[in-house]
Amino acid sequence: MTEQQRLQQVRDRIDAIDGELLRLISERATCAQDVARIKEQAGDVAHYYRPEREADILRRIKARNPGPLDGEEVARLFREIMSACLALERPLSVGYLGPEGTFTQAAALKHFGHSVRTQPFGTIGDIFREVEAGSCNFGVVPVENSTEGVVNHTLDMFMRSPLRIAGEVTLRIHHHLMSRASGASTGIPAGLQRVYSHQQSLAQCRGWLDRHLPHAERVPVGSNAEAARLAAGDSDSAAVAGEAAAALYDLDILAHRIEDEPGNTTRFLVIGPEDAPPSGRDKTSLLLSCRNEAGSLYRLLTPFADQGISMTRIESRPSRQGVWDYVFFIDINGHRADPSVSGALQKLENAANLCKVLGSYPEAVL
Amino acid sequence: MTEQQRLQQVRDRIDAIDGELLRLISERATCAQDVARIKEQAGDVAHYYRPEREADILRRIKARNPGPLDGEEVARLFREIMSACLALERPLSVGYLGPEGTFTQAAALKHFGHSVRTQPFGTIGDIFREVEAGSCNFGVVPVENSTEGVVNHTLDMFMRSPLRIAGEVTLRIHHHLMSRASGASTGIPAGLQRVYSHQQSLAQCRGWLDRHLPHAERVPVGSNAEAARLAAGDSDSAAVAGEAAAALYDLDILAHRIEDEPGNTTRFLVIGPEDAPPSGRDKTSLLLSCRNEAGSLYRLLTPFADQGISMTRIESRPSRQGVWDYVFFIDINGHRADPSVSGALQKLENAANLCKVLGSYPEAVL
Numbered sequence: 001m002t003e004q005q006r007l008q009q010v011r012d013r014i015d016a017i018d019g020e021l022l023r024l025i026s027e028r029a030t031c032a033q034d035v036a037r038i039k040e041q042a043g044d045v046a047h048y049y050r051p052e053r054e055a056d057i058l059r060r061i062k063a064r065n066p067g068p069l070d071g072e073e074v075a076r077l078f079r080e081i082m083s084a085c086l087a088l089e090r091p092l093s094v095g096y097l098g099p100e101g102t103f104t105q106a107a108a109l110k111h112f113g114h115s116v117r118t119q120p121f122g123t124i125g126d127i128f129r130e131v132e133a134g135s136c137n138f139g140v141v142p143v144e145n146s147t148e149g150v151v152n153h154t155l156d157m158f159m160r161s162p163l164r165i166a167g168e169v170t171l172r173i174h175h176h177l178m179s180r181a182s183g184a185s186t187g188i189p190a191g192l193q194r195v196y197s198h199q200q201s202l203a204q205c206r207g208w209l210d211r212h213l214p215h216a217e218r219v220p221v222g223s224n225a226e227a228a229r230l231a232a233g234d235s236d237s238a239a240v241a242g243e244a245a246a247a248l249y250d251l252d253i254l255a256h257r258i259e260d261e262p263g264n265t266t267r268f269l270v271i272g273p274e275d276a277p278p279s280g281r282d283k284t285s286l287l288l289s290c291r292n293e294a295g296s297l298y299r300l301l302t303p304f305a306d307q308g309i310s311m312t313r314i315e316s317r318p319s320r321q322g323v324w325d326y327v328f329f330i331d332i333n334g335h336r337a338d339p340s341v342s343g344a345l346q347k348l349e350n351a352a353n354l355c356k357v358l359g360s361y362p363e364a365v366l
Numbered sequence: 367m368t369e370q371q372r373l374q375q376v377r378d379r380i381d382a383i384d385g386e387l388l389r390l391i392s393e394r395a396t397c398a399q400d401v402a403r404i405k406e407q408a409g410d411v412a413h414y415y416r417p418e419r420e421a422d423i424l425r426r427i428k429a430r431n432p433g434p435l436d437g438e439e440v441a442r443l444f445r446e447i448m449s450a451c452l453a454l455e456r457p458l459s460v461g462y463l464g465p466e467g468t469f470t471q472a473a474a475l476k477h478f479g480h481s482v483r484t485q486p487f488g489t490i491g492d493i494f495r496e497v498e499a500g501s502c503n504f505g506v507v508p509v510e511n512s513t514e515g516v517v518n519h520t521l522d523m524f525m526r527s528p529l530r531i532a533g534e535v536t537l538r539i540h541h542h543l544m545s546r547a548s549g550a551s552t553g554i555p556a557g558l559q560r561v562y563s564h565q566q567s568l569a570q571c572r573g574w575l576d577r578h579l580p581h582a583e584r585v586p587v588g589s590n591a592e593a594a595r596l597a598a599g600d601s602d603s604a605a606v607a608g609e610a611a612a613a614l615y616d617l618d619i620l621a622h623r624i625e626d627e628p629g630n631t632t633r634f635l636v637i638g639p640e641d642a643p644p645s646g647r648d649k650t651s652l653l654l655s656c657r658n659e660a661g662s663l664y665r666l667l668t669p670f671a672d673q674g675i676s677m678t679r680i681e682s683r684p685s686r687q688g689v690w691d692y693v694f695f696i697d698i699n700g701h702r703a704d705p706s707v708s709g710a711l712q713k714l715e716n717a718a719n720l721c722k723v724l725g726s727y728p729e730a731v732l
Binding site (some may be wrong): 006007010011012014015017018019021022023024025026027028029030031032033034035038039041042044045053057060061064065066067068069073074075076077078081084085087104114115120121122123127243244246247248249250260 | 369372373376377379380381383384385386387388389390391392393394395396397398399400401404405407408410419423426427430431432433434435439440442443444447448451453454481486487491514609610612614615616701725726728
């Protein structure tokens with residue numbers, strides 16, 4: 001066979017597969033309409049979107065994926081198929097921290113797929129307000145992203161909002177070394193004196209900077225965008241920042257993806273009027289408050305240890321309600337409906353000044 | 367049967383469909399690897415990405431789509447499946463006009479799917495340079511988007527670049543009425559005195575503005591972002607602009623999608639080292655230059671009329687090379703390999719000062 005004949009054979013097979021895919025995707029969409037009809041007849045219209053079932057489906061797809069596409073890629077395709085089917089039942093509207101193009105929008109689209117309607121808001125407070133008012137079904141807010149300095153604002157909002165956490169999203173974040181566009185060759189200029197970046201980004205790239213720029217001074221600044229701005233004004237300097245900053249300040253990227261840990265991620269929360277039913281692999285987020293006494297936090301956390309429940313994160317914030325009070329945001333593994341978790345929570349509620357379950361939700365799948 | 371039993375029955379069917387979809391998508395990816403292997407063995411490594419075949423596949427999918435998903439949605443899902451399969455053969459890198467979140471990035475992802483690597487650049491000139499240097503496989507540049515004021519720059523670049531047009535992308539653009547966030551109720555404030563926007567956006571919303579704001583003065587400004595900035599500083603004013611501008615200047619959207627024509631689109635071009643082979647439904651873009659004499663353009667275009675070839679666009683630009691010369695950018699229906707088009711082009715080349723075929727490429731499918 002010639003190259004052309006062999007290619008034609010494979011392409012014919014692809015065309016046949018595409019016909020089958022089209023038939024199955026259409027049948028799946030028809031099933032989604034059936035689900036909507038059954039729920040409508042039963043008067044159960046509040047729960048078209050079932051985060052726990054979507055998480056379960058994506059996990060099974062990843063577990064059974066035979067390759068050659070990797071599990072993330074296959075799950076992403078199924079996310080889009082589910083998103084399209086859901087939009088047919090009822091299109092979701094999702095608010096996020098704008099403007100368009102932020103990581104938060106990327107997180108919203110990663111979690112809900114591209115068939116939802118996303119709407120940018122100027123502040124985290126606006127997103128909470130719009131979801132509370134029901135003009136958005138869900139909101140997506142950053143929560144572990146200290147290079148952008150917005151974490152605390154999200155946590156503060158939870159103190160006074162009735163909204164629950166219905167999901168989490170993680171995004172991989174890449175750092176690049178960039179400097180003023182010289183138009184000259186690529187590579188790192190020999191005379192580089194300073195590297196600007198946020199403290200946390202400098203720390204995340206320390207190994208790389210030690211190896212490639214051992215003599216350049218590292219100058220921590222308020223944000224990575226600020227670092228890029230400074231590097232744009234000074235040809236002896238470089239910045240460590242994301243691609244958007246390079247484009248914004250017309251900097252050349254000298255080296256891509258210089259973070260030491262390739263799994264460098266940032267985390268977002270999905271907020272809505274309710275949290276999610278159990279999916280089999282869940283997290284629960286809590287807000288706890290206790291007196292600022294030695295050992296009081298330790299005592300509060302004893303029920304988790306007793307039940308063998310692991311904490312994945314703990315964050316303290318000064319409360320606005322009293323000089324001596326602290327508020328803790330805690331993530332644990334498990335769903336509040338699990339017997340062990342619900343037992344520990346009951347003990348906690350008795351012991352703490354304040355114990356608010358912000359929500360149980362599926363662990364991020366993608 | 368109870369609601370729960372009926373739901374379970376449909377969900378079991380969905381799970382079975384998902385298993386089939388996973389099997390077929392994986393087989394399709396294996397086929398893509400076979401294609402790559404055959405091409406490698408034949409030494410034909412330059413053409414992993416075949417825009418004409420992708421356009422043909424998407425057109426067939428849309429034509430055969432049985433519903434209930436609409437054709438655009440189904441084509442979007444297939445675009446993503448093809449994108450994932452192509453990335454397995456060879457991941458494409460695509461440069462676009464940054465920063466992240468611009469319409470141009472949205473256009474790049476719409477055309478190539480989310481499995482490509484997109485890279486933002488600060489200027490249109492940078493994108494041409496990077497694609498010419500081969501550090502990006504393709505670039506995406508705006509060409510009919512005068513509200514953002516960048517069209518001319520793209521056309522000017524084509525005058526001196528060896529790059530060809532390998533595709534076109536269209537995006538729907540929505541305009542919204544927005545004003546300074548009042549925190550008060552929704553709806554249009556009675557005392558609104560002025561509406562700022564780019565001339566073209568004002569024209570695109572004229573009917574709506576006539577009906578809803580007949581007494582407000584319409585003030586054309588340089589860009590829609592500038593309009594939003596002005597509205598942010600003046601509570602008697604509103605702006606007509608996109609969502610991103612509302613988020614950037616913390617404006618409340620008073621009315622969504624106020625454009626008179628719901629099909630209001632903007633157009634982008636895909637540039638690369640080669641144009642595309644015929645797909646069956648193609649366009650060709652030309653750059654023509656002629657003396658500024660009465661009737662000279664008319665005479666130049668006679669071959670098209672004679673062959674029954676329709677022009678979809680014509681744009682004139684002053685040439686940088688002579689005070690009296692004009693340059694015309696012309697889009698026609700058909701591929702330069704079509705006999706009628708190639709005949710007309712030959713006549714044109716004899717008659718014009720300059721006639722450069724910028725490329726033939728599939729009409730936008732999505």
